[in-house]
Amino acid sequence: MKVYFDRETNEDHISTAFPIEEVFNGTVMKVPVKWGRYSDNEEVQLEGANPSAEDAVEESSADDNKERRLDVQHQFGLIKIDFLTKSGFKAWVLECVGKSSAPGQWTTTYKKELEDDKNSKEEVEDKMKAWKAGLMEFVNFIAKQWKNCDVYYDKEQNVDGAKVFYIGDENGDHMYFIKCCYKYSEY
Numbered sequence: 001m002k003v004y005f006d007r008e009t010n011e012d013h014i015s016t017a018f019p020i021e022e023v024f025n026g027t028v029m030k031v032p033v034k035w036g037r038y039s040d041n042e043e044v045q046l047e048g049a050n051p052s053a054e055d056a057v058e059e060s061s062a063d064d065n066k067e068r069r070l071d072v073q074h075q076f077g078l079i080k081i082d083f084l085t086k087s088g089f090k091a092w093v094l095e096c097v098g099k100s101s102a103p104g105q106w107t108t109t110y111k112k113e114l115e116d117d118k119n120s121k122e123e124v125e126d127k128m129k130a131w132k133a134g135l136m137e138f139v140n141f142i143a144k145q146w147k148n149c150d151v152y153y154d155k156e157q158n159v160d161g162a163k164v165f166y167i168g169d170e171n172g173d174h175m176y177f178i179k180c181c182y183k184y185s186e187y
Contacts (some may be wrong), residue, residue: 004182007109008161012078014177022179024141027133029177033166037066037073053140056138070166072175078152078164085145091137092163106135106180131180138176145169155170 003015014020014031021030072078084092098104103111110131114124142149145167152164152175162181167174 001187002184003187004177004184006154006156006183007163007183009156009158010077011153011156011161013078013154013162013164013182014072014175019071022185023176024138025130027134027179028138029130029179031072031175031177032106033070033072033173033175035068036071036074036096038069039066070160070175072164073152073166079157081151081153081154081163084151084163086143089137089151089163090143093135097135106178110180124182135178137179142167142176 005012014029018033022028023030024143026087073080094104096104096106098107107128111124111128114127116128118125142165148167148169150166151161152166153161162178165176167176
């Protein structure tokens, strides 16, 4: 199993315990999510899991203490933020990508990963172009959906950390994670 950690805060945001699809030229991880009612100490029960009798909890007035949350939001302690505007989102991405004369943190990180993987100079350039195109396609996708979009970050509440984007529409409920904001560990 892979667990993805925010490069800035080192907090885990998602794992392959949830189905992950790479979209937008592989720049973004798309994860289907489900709404549920959770208490703060409750773990998410993944589909197909078989809880033991010890874990079974009777339905009772305890539901009154539960909050409506997304399963991924609850499992990883993500916190909804309301201060990020659509123009602020675009500015954040552009700052992290940077310009060719002054590459931003994401560009520098991704390029170094490509070079460390022994890609040729031409391969690095081609992959960087595809990466930037995919990232800009994602930015446009989120901007068009902004009124239907919720934004989350982790419990560290670091504004420089990764943001997670939720969109619920006719295609279902999904969270989107910008891949270059994460490092991962395999267990």
